[in-house]
Amino acid sequence: MATNVKAQAAAPPARAWYGVVLLAWLVPGAGHFLLKRPGRGALLLASVAIMFLLGLMMRGTMFQPQTGDVLTTIIYCGGFLGDLASGLFYLLTVWLGYAQPDMAGHVHDYGTKFLVAAGLLNVLAMVDAYEIATGEKD
Amino acid sequence: MPKMNLSHFEAAILFALFSSVVLGVITKRTDADRLRYGVRCFAYFLAALIGLGWLMKLGHG
Numbered sequence: 001m002a003t004n005v006k007a008q009a010a011a012p013p014a015r016a017w018y019g020v021v022l023l024a025w026l027v028p029g030a031g032h033f034l035l036k037r038p039g040r041g042a043l044l045l046a047s048v049a050i051m052f053l054l055g056l057m058m059r060g061t062m063f064q065p066q067t068g069d070v071l072t073t074i075i076y077c078g079g080f081l082g083d084l085a086s087g088l089f090y091l092l093t094v095w096l097g098y099a100q101p102d103m104a105g106h107v108h109d110y111g112t113k114f115l116v117a118a119g120l121l122n123v124l125a126m127v128d129a130y131e132i133a134t135g136e137k138d
Numbered sequence: 139m140p141k142m143n144l145s146h147f148e149a150a151i152l153f154a155l156f157s158s159v160v161l162g163v164i165t166k167r168t169d170a171d172r173l174r175y176g177v178r179c180f181a182y183f184l185a186a187l188i189g190l191g192w193l194m195k196l197g198h199g
């Protein structure tokens with residue numbers, strides 16, 4: 001009980017970080033821009049954006065959440081979350097109809113992996129923005 | 139939307155490059171450390187890529 005109270009007291013207030021993390025999700029690197037780290041924000045934005053665009057140009061497909069056996073659930077739901085982590089890039093791609101159907105071929109397969117990897121790199125950027133916003137990091 | 143065809147090697151190099159940039163940016167505390175870590179990550183990616191490539195080639199006979 002006492003430990004829980006201590007942990008709650010030590011947790012940073014949500015107001016300090018949720019806006020930054022939300023912005024960092026929507027626009028990769030934007031959390032760093034908001035926290036006055038423009039150089040790092042620009043590098044993150046460029047890396048995630050180029051990786052996402054390369055994935056699109058390789059005609060990678062966006063995962064749709066599917067359930068079934070454990071492996072199918074992990075791959076499709078995990079892939080969907082990875083795609084979704086790219087924020088506005090993912091949303092614009094789906095809304096504007098650039099999402100490609102699943103096609104056979106090694107280049108399309110690389111493209112699909114690039115799209116997911118771009119989202120996962122953005123998750124790392126969001127965690128970094130969170131740590132800066134809460135003062136855990138410079 | 140232009141279409142792009144990359145070989146496995148080219149795709150892996152690009153993947154390694156951008157992943158290394160992000161890993162370098164988010165992990166260390168000074169710019170010099172970030173640069174050093176990013177370059178080291180990229181070198182490790184390349185070593186793994188070339189090493190595994192040779193391993194698969196030799197394994198195929």
